Amino acid sequence: MKTLTFLLTVSICFFSGCQSNTTADSYINSNIEDNTTDVNKGQAFIEDDGSTPNILQIAIGSKDHTTLVAAVQAAELENSLANAGPLTVFAPTNEAFAALPDGIVENLLKSENKGTLADIIKYHATPGNLNAEFMKNFKKLGMANDKSVAVEVVDGEVLVGGAKILGSVPAGNGIVHVIDKVLLPPNE
């Protein structure tokens, strides 16, 4: 329990830290004329083909996750997924997004809904490098948006928020679990 609380605390610091960086960057970009560098700044944009791909690079490289990648970019969360981590990310497939009611994804991608979209994406990430087997030790996981998702074991298989893990890819900064369902944060 202690661990969980701590994980949660870390996740908040971790993500809120990144957000304020992003804000600072955009502030600099729009206010200081001298700063002529690209808007795409940060660890997500370092070219490095020698290292193990990180979570962001794995997502970008997957043809089944184009919707997720578009959502991450719209929410400007690229740097968080390329950070030192370690992070466990649940990555819903395009099919999972398509299963949402009509119009939802289009709506979330609108700039006025950036906050809601970021909240949903953060609900798919938790600090730590947790493989599927290891997750069976938990009843729930504290996610990066400060809400928890239930973990259960059904027929020997782990389900996260009711989603099935279709496959797992180790990343340089954690692990990606491909899931068959979009996780929606519980309403307050």
Add this chain to the structure above:
Amino acid sequence: MKTLNKIIFTILAIPLLLSGCQTGNSGQSGALSSDVASKVYVKPGEHDEFYAMVSGGFSGQLSVYGLPSGRLFKVIPVFSVDAEKAYGFNEETKPMLNTSHGFIPWDDSHHPELSQTNGETDGRWCFINGNNTPRIARIDLGTFETAEIIELPFSGGNHSSPFTTENTEYVVAGTRFSVPYPQKDMAIEEYKGNFKGALSFISVGEEGDMDIAFQILMPGFDYDLAHSGKGKSHGWTFFTTYNTEESNSLLEVGASQNDKDFIAAINWKKAEEYIAQGKFRTVATEYAHNKYDDATHSATSTIKKSVKVLDPADCPGLVYFLPTPKSPHGVDVDPTGEYIVGNGKLSANLTVHSFDKVQQAIANKSFDGEAYGIPILKMDEIVVGVVEQAGLGPLHTEFDGRGNAYTTFFISSEVVKWKLGSWEVVDRQPTFYSVGHLMIPGGDSKKPNGKYLLAMNKITKDRYLPTGPEVTQSAQLFDISGDKMKLLLDFPTVGEPHYAQGIEAEKIKPRSVRIFKLEDNQHPFAAKSDKETKVVRDGNTVHIYMTMIRSHFTPDNIEGIKVGDKVYWHITNLEQDYDVPHGFSVMGAQNSELLVMPGQTETLLWEPLLEGVIPFYCTDFCSALHQEMQGYVRVSGKNANVPLKWSLGDHM
């Protein structure tokens, strides 16, 4: 999507940028022209134009700075142990500091020298000398780590080192202090004639392998500095001498009696011929050759047993003495290879010899006698120019490639710019204070980059915030692109910034290693996956094969260690990600931490003295869960029966 963003941003940024520049120009042009700060300002996130490899002097290390900013990037441990990087403390690097005197944990590093191809710096390696227990090190500029160290026999005070030839065929290393030859127990007052000075020519292989190709056994003078010829003078190396009086006490008086000392000109191509003809003696001795291997992540030390020695008396044409006034310190060869500048440190003048005239004098046998069988050339016939009354106490000269030379003057604390050929002084700038060496990137090569000059000062007094009796030494950056030198910046340094070399960053950046491939790791105690982790006891020696990855050690609970055990922690960093080293430390470790790069294995020896449950942890802030990266090792009494046991995450 990303590209689109980029394009949109660029379009949006253009008007902003233009208007920004315009405001800047109209409002600040007057202020900017005198604003030296902007000339050394490297914007956050941008890179410096040059690397500067600055020696640490009595720190024994080599520091890496950026120019023009003066920002410090790394201190590379070379001749001194470094607990931060476990250099000389972990089992892998201990052999690097092995010598014929045993393990030597400190030295005095003076002259960094970059490898050259066709007389230009090539960014492969940086060599540096250890003065005290004579050694030469080679630093790999892919890893920025010390890759090799070779000890020098028959040497004492390895100061005229390690200066390279045009294609790094050799780095040379001359002894400052002559010593009995062979080294033996004898009366010091019998110095004259019995002490000798060895000049070593160390061949450098394609992969960097250093080997003492031969030594030249010279009279018992002090050999102070050196530089090799280039272009037309390629094939020759020049060493300055002082104490040609062969004084063995109170040298500050005794070694300053003669009006002239010598620059020794060595024809090393001739030496190669004599070696090929078998005109050498093989002399038995012992010296260490230490090499670090990036595949095993470990160093080995081999004791070599002999060296080939050439005696100038048996080898006509091998050595000539060029008389040069007043204890010349630096000897510097201009980019064309024609001018050999002797900086007579007790003089006010600089003496410049012509390589062509030296060749002519040799051909004409214009000798002014000889010393120990070595012909002394007639000074009048080889001097091409004198820079008169340029300052007090000239030490070193470098070149800008535009026909100018720059000389440091220790006593008058200044850098003086003068013209090659006309020998006139054209500018002088004070330094703060007591400048020793100076450096222009490539300034001792065939192709100087004459944009900046770095002057290195021995004394700073009031220049910085005081820090007790010991205050920092410093480097001062000058802009030399115009007619007059302009002071841009001075910045504190690590240890004594004795000498430095500079190089365009682009020659090194693409070669910089990012990770070590785990699959290439051949360390005998590597655990390349969690499955390979284990704890093995052999008597009272215990080997722990451990891995580390964000954010845990495997195993992280170990039991069955006993007081009196010698515990070897062999720790492999499983990360394959740039800039994710992990550290390791365990309470009561009597040596240091470990700092393990991605894909690397390092070993810490730990000898627990007390019973208890001892924590260990990661010391390099690696990840969001860095504080969780910890473990416990249980230490039981000498005769306890606690079984050996190790685990990770067993009791969740």
